[in-house]
Amino acid sequence: MSWRTYDGPRALAYDIERAAPDEHVSDVRDVIVGQVAHAACNWVVDIGAGTGIWSERLARWLAVRVIAVEPSPGMLKVLTDKRLADVVAVRARGEALPVHDDVVGAAWLSTVVHHFDDLAAAAVEVARVLAPGGVVLVRSSFPDQQSGEVYPTRFFPSARTVATAFPTVGEVTAAFAAAGLGLRHRHTPMEVASPTRQHFLRRVKARADSLLQEVSDDEFAAGLQRVRQWVDAAPERPVLFRPDLLVYG
Ligand SMILES: C[S@@+](CC[C@H](N)C(=O)[O-])C[C@H]1O[C@@H](n2cnc3c(N)ncnc32)[C@H](O)[C@@H]1O
Structure with missing residues (x-):
């Protein structure tokens, strides 16, 4: 299974492991x-x-x-089963948005820029659907930034190798610039990725992070041992994460 696969039990595992109360993402909320x-x-x-x-x-x-655009049937099923108020879900890709021109006041792209087959085409689509004065918010970790030092990749070399090839801030900014959208602001909000290191260990064991799909069973066992040592050093300490949050418009 590749890091791009989110179907089957992985979709539900993703949802359970990433769910968080508002206070864990309050800095991000303030920026949005x-x-x-x-x-x-x-x-x-x-x-x-x-x-x-x-x-x-x-x-x-x-x-x-909110128009929730998602290509994976497994992720889409978990989403639609929630019957969220004011959320319309549609199966589509960022490179071909099923949305009229000039309709949305904002586009939100959270940890997805590295998934696009064609980043330039997705940027053009975002610019097309954005109403005048609208903003694009890109939340991600980037291999050329501090945000690229995410915890799973610290312990698993194969996961790090995959993440190193993800688009850089410069590449994403160039794609949006070609589509007519400039970088307006950069933020690095603090998030609580896991309330404790013990919680983080459970998350790693569930392999909920897609990059852990790239790791062989032997490497996974060795990496898990390193995670356990790190957890034992401070089991109750929260695991914090500062994604990059880029604003284009
Ligand atoms: C890491 S998940 C992020 C999900 C959500 N944005 C979040 O932050 O919780 C990446 C998502 O991008 C979706 N995806 C993959 N290729 C895509 C594409 N070409 N266009 C739009 N979404 C895509 C995947 O199916 C997956 O649900």
């Missing part, structure tokens, strides 16, 4: 609300929405309707 409040916004598109964790938050925090 601050940036999107300026755009005349009734609709937001969540591209690569996964199981709708962020779609639900966007609808609630911004009092908008």
